[in-house]
Amino acid sequence: MSIDVNNESGWEVDEQAVLDVARFxxxxxxxxxxxxxxxxxxxxxxxxxxxxxxxxxPGPTDVLSFPMDELRPGKEGEEPPQGLLGDIVLCPEVAERQGKDAGHSMDDELHLLTVHGVLHLLGYDHAEPEEEREMFGLQKEILQAWRSQRARA
Incomplete structure (x- = not known):
C-alpha cells in the first residue's frame, strides 16, 4: 500500500501512527x-x-476526503481492484479542539479522523441516519481493532 503523508500544517503530529491507522x-x-x-x-x-x-x-473543518478512482471495499473471495484512492486532508488545529471537547488527545482525534476519511474515500457517508449508523459503527470497529493490535505489539 502506497501512502504518502505530507505535513504542511506547522503542527507536530505523529505521522507514523496516522500512516499505520490508515494502512490498517x-x-x-x-x-x-x-x-x-x-x-x-x-x-x-x-x-x-x-x-x-x-x-x-465557512470555517475550517476537521477532515476532507477527495476520492479519485471511486474504489469500494473488496469482497471476501474476490480480488479487489487496484487504483488511486485519493486524498485525505486533516487539520490538526481543529482535531486538537475536538479532541479536548471529546476528552481525548489530538493524536486520538487524528486517528479517528483518518479512518473517517478512509471510509469517505470508499463511498461511505453519514447524511442519512442509516448511513451514519453504518459508517460510525464501522469506524468504531476499525479503531478498536487497530488500538487492540497496537496494544499487543
Missing part, C-alpha cells in the same frame, strides 16, 4: 495492496479555504 483501515476494508493514498495535514486557514471551495461552508 485499508487492510480491514480489503483494498488492493498496490492502491495509493495521500494524507495531507494543513493549517486552519488552508482548511477553511478548502471547506469553502468544496463544501461551500
Amino acid at each position: 483501515a485499508l487492510d480491514q476494508m480489503r483494498i488492493h495492496p498496490l492502491s495509493e493514498l495521500s494524507v495531507i495535514f494543513v493549517d486552519a486557514p488552508a482548511m477553511e479555504q478548502l471547506h469553502i471551495q468544496w463544501m461551500d461552508e
